Amino acid sequence: MTTEWHALPDTIKTFMTALDAREDDRASATFAADAVVTDDGRDYRGRDEIEAWLADSVSEYTYTSEFTxxxxxxxxxxxxxxxxxxxxxxxxxxxxxxxxxxxxxxxLVIEP
Structure with a gap:
């Protein structure tokens, strides 16, 4: 089913807006303690690895994003x-x- 931005779960909207605002602490608070993130083919497991991934990803490049x-x-x-x-x-x-x-x-899996 197609979903508009306003109808997304609050947790996802919070994560996406925190990521765009480079607020890695707020973004990391949306994850379960045992969560797994896959980005660029690499897995980040648990809060500590996810927090390190977020800190690196928000500082590595400058970009703008648009919800499609x-x-x-x-x-x-x-x-x-x-x-x-x-x-x-x-x-x-x-x-x-x-x-x-x-x-x-x-x-969370991030891929093209």
Missing amino acids: GATTTAEIVDVGQHLHGDFPGGVVDLHYRFTLRDALISR
Whole structure:
């Protein structure tokens, strides 16, 4: 099912806006203690690794992002983002695939 920004779960909206604002502490608070993030083919497990990944990712490149749409299934919320910045290639469309548990992110996969 297609989902508009305003209809996304609050946890996902909080994460995405905190990520855009480079607020890694606020973003990390949206994850379960045992969460797993996969980004660029690498897994980050647990709060400590996720916090380190967030700190690195918010400082590595400067970019802007635009919400391009979302779809939801019973288990996954897939949020599309268009990024433009000073990273290699300069432009990319990414999918942020969230799995939630008890209103926290238990799994996030970021890929084109």
